Amino acid sequence: MLHIDKKAIDEMESRYRGNFFNTISGFKSANLIGTIDKNKQTNLAIFNSVVHIGANPPYLGFILRPTTVERHTYSNIKGTGFYTINHVQEDFIEKAHQTSAKYEKAESEFHRCGFQEEYLHSFIPPYVKQSNIKLGLKFEEEHPIKVNGTILVIGSIQHAYLDEKYIQNDGSVDISLAQTVAVSGLYQYLKTEKLDKFKYAKP
Amino acid sequence: MLHIDKKAIDEMESRYRGNFFNTISGFKSANLIGTIDKNKQTNLAIFNSVVHIGANPPYLGFILRPTTVERHTYSNIKGTGFYTINHVQEDFIEKAHQTSAKYEKAESEFHRCGFQEEYLHSFIPPYVKQSNIKLGLKFEEEHPIKVNGTILVIGSIQHAYLDEKYIQNDGSVDISLAQTVAVSGLYQYLKTEKLDKFKYAKP
Numbered sequence: 001m002l003h004i005d006k007k008a009i010d011e012m013e014s015r016y017r018g019n020f021f022n023t024i025s026g027f028k029s030a031n032l033i034g035t036i037d038k039n040k041q042t043n044l045a046i047f048n049s050v051v052h053i054g055a056n057p058p059y060l061g062f063i064l065r066p067t068t069v070e071r072h073t074y075s076n077i078k079g080t081g082f083y084t085i086n087h088v089q090e091d092f093i094e095k096a097h098q099t100s101a102k103y104e105k106a107e108s109e110f111h112r113c114g115f116q117e118e119y120l121h122s123f124i125p126p127y128v129k130q131s132n133i134k135l136g137l138k139f140e141e142e143h144p145i146k147v148n149g150t151i152l153v154i155g156s157i158q159h160a161y162l163d164e165k166y167i168q169n170d171g172s173v174d175i176s177l178a179q180t181v182a183v184s185g186l187y188q189y190l191k192t193e194k195l196d197k198f199k200y201a202k203p
Numbered sequence: 204m205l206h207i208d209k210k211a212i213d214e215m216e217s218r219y220r221g222n223f224f225n226t227i228s229g230f231k232s233a234n235l236i237g238t239i240d241k242n243k244q245t246n247l248a249i250f251n252s253v254v255h256i257g258a259n260p261p262y263l264g265f266i267l268r269p270t271t272v273e274r275h276t277y278s279n280i281k282g283t284g285f286y287t288i289n290h291v292q293e294d295f296i297e298k299a300h301q302t303s304a305k306y307e308k309a310e311s312e313f314h315r316c317g318f319q320e321e322y323l324h325s326f327i328p329p330y331v332k333q334s335n336i337k338l339g340l341k342f343e344e345e346h347p348i349k350v351n352g353t354i355l356v357i358g359s360i361q362h363a364y365l366d367e368k369y370i371q372n373d374g375s376v377d378i379s380l381a382q383t384v385a386v387s388g389l390y391q392y393l394k395t396e397k398l399d400k401f402k403y404a405k406p
Contacts, residue, residue, distance in 0.1 A: 001364050001365065001366055002364065002365060002366065002367045002370075003323070003324065003362065003363075003364055004362065004363040004364070004365075005324070005361070005362055006361055006362075009260070009261060009360065009363070010260075012374070013374075014259060015373070015374065016373065016374030017258050017259055017261070017374065018258045018259065018374070019371075019373050019374035019375040020258070020363075020370070020374040020375065020376060021255065021257075021258040021259075021261040021360065022255055022258060022375075023375045023376040023377075023378060024336060024338065024363060024365075024376045024378070025232060025234070025253050025254070025255050025263050025288070025338075026231075026232025026233065026234055026253055026290060026378065026383060026385075027230055027231070027232050027378065027383070027384075027385035027395060028229075028230070028231075028232065028254075028255070029228060029229025029230050029231065030229065030230075031228070031229055048255070049254050049255060050228050050229055051228070051231075051252050051254050051266055052224065052225055052228050052231070052251070052252060052266070053266060053348060053350070053351065053353055054224075054350070054351040054353060055220050055221045055223070055224040055225060056217060056220055056221065056224075057212070057213075057351075058212060058220070058224040059348075059350055059351060060228050061266070061348075061355075063254055063255070063256060063264070085228070087229060090398060093398060093399060093401075094399065094401065097401045097404055098404050099404075100403075100404045101404035101405050101406045102405075102406060103406050104406075107406070112406070120206070121206065121208070133227060135227065135228075140349075140350050141348070141349050141350060143346040143348075143355065145256060145262075145264075145344070145346075145357060146343075146344050147256070147257070147262055147343050147344060147357060147359070148256065148257040148260075148262060150256055150257060152264075152346065152355055154348060154350060156350070157212065157224065158208070158209055159206065159207065159208055159209075160206075160207040160212070160223075160227060161204050161205065161206055161207075162204065162205060162207075162227075163204055163205065164205045167205075167223070168222075170218070170219065170222050171215070171216075171218065171219030171220065171221070171222035171223040172222040172223065172225075172226045172387070172388055172390070172391065173223060173226040173227045173387075173388075174226075175226060175227070175229065175230065175387055176387070176393065180229060180230070181230075181398065182229075182230035182385050182393075182395055184375070184376075184378055184379070184395075185375055185376075186403075187375070187400050187401050187402065187403075188375065188397060188400045189397075189398040189399055189400070189401075190379065190385075190395040190396060190397050190398055191395070191396050191398055192230060192385055192387075192393040192394070192395055192396070193393060193394050193395075193396060194391060194392075194393050195293060195296060195384065195392040195393055195394055196296060196297065196392055197390050197391045197392070198296075198297065198300045198390050198392075199390065200303075200389075200390075201300055201301050201302075201303045201304035202304050202305075203304045203305060203306050203307075203310070203315070
């Protein structure tokens with residue numbers, strides 16, 4: 001077994017290190033975050049860092065890179081107080097990945113990358129029409145990470161949209177059935193195959 | 204498409220809501236976090252919330268539930284300043300899941316659930332011998348989440364252990380090849396199958 005110590009980490013070539021550490025923490029979710037600014041300019045960006053914060057009431061978090069460059073997702077969320085999280089499915093991974101390109105603010109990734117905006121129940125930001133599972137969130141709090149200037153953004157789930165057929169008897173959503181993909185690092189998309197499902201564990 | 208609004212969320216039965224919101228945010232990583240206290244009592248617990256914070260230098264975060272009940276992982280990390288993150292593989296998902304049971308502090312999940320402690324390069328907490336990919340981390344900072352008392356814990360990666368055959372030319376770790384599993388919610392384990400791998404996207 002290879003041992004990579006602090007010195008070896010420091011000596012890695014920058015992109016190599018980026019790939020290594022983006023993949024080595026395990027599989028991630030693939031979600032498109034939809035936002036809008038006060039001039040109705042929309043933005044759509046793929047994130048692999050959405051994390052569960054709590055269920056009652058329901059909260060999700062995600063990590064934003066440092067705001068040293070313009071981050072449209074961040075400024076739109078701060079501007080309107082709302083955003084949408086939309087699952088990425090197998091049939092549109094290439095388009096979803098393309099939202100990670102650095103478009104100008106005047107160019108919406110919805111239009112540039114082939115996604116349709118969907119406005120539901122007077123919610124301010126657009127959902128992704130093509131997504132089988134979509135969530136509407138309200139911004140709640142943010143935590144600047146001291147070590148590297150990234151930001152943890154936390155929101156509460158206000159709306160959920162999905163076909164009833166994806167909801168199992170115990171409330172679990174069968175996201176494999178909904179064709180939601182997983183991601184390894186920033187570039188590798190994967191589909192999943194169910195192994196075992198266990199129960200609440202007792203000693 | 205079913206619309207679940209705030210009222211419907213509030214009215215969900217508690218376990219049903221737990222399952223619904225633990226699954227609806229997408230696939231998660233499955234990692235065993237290994238710790239030790241000052242009396243050499245070890246602890247091992249499964250987490251599905253490990254998230255990438257940065258690659259240069261490399262940082263990972265994970266979410267801990269509120270400390271209103273005793274959290275051995277948290278107190279051990281605060282006590283020694285170090286912890287290990289170990290991938291969960293297909294061949295030991297049942298044992299790994301069992302570490303989520305509430306054992307007494309005097310009972311180590313390493314022993315109770317059938318894992319072997321491995322001490323490497325004078326690092327204080329134990330790694331999981333059976334894991335194909337293991338990381339040694341140093342505690343860096345924590346962020347109490349206001350809305351529900353969970354805690355974001357951030358650490359820097361000091362050591363990585365894995366077989367060279369899992370490392371691709373660009374530095375990416377092929378965690379599917381290492382048999383690392385993904386999780387949906389708290390109970391469903393999945394294996395993955397690669398779809399496309401894309402490049403850094405440009406407009």
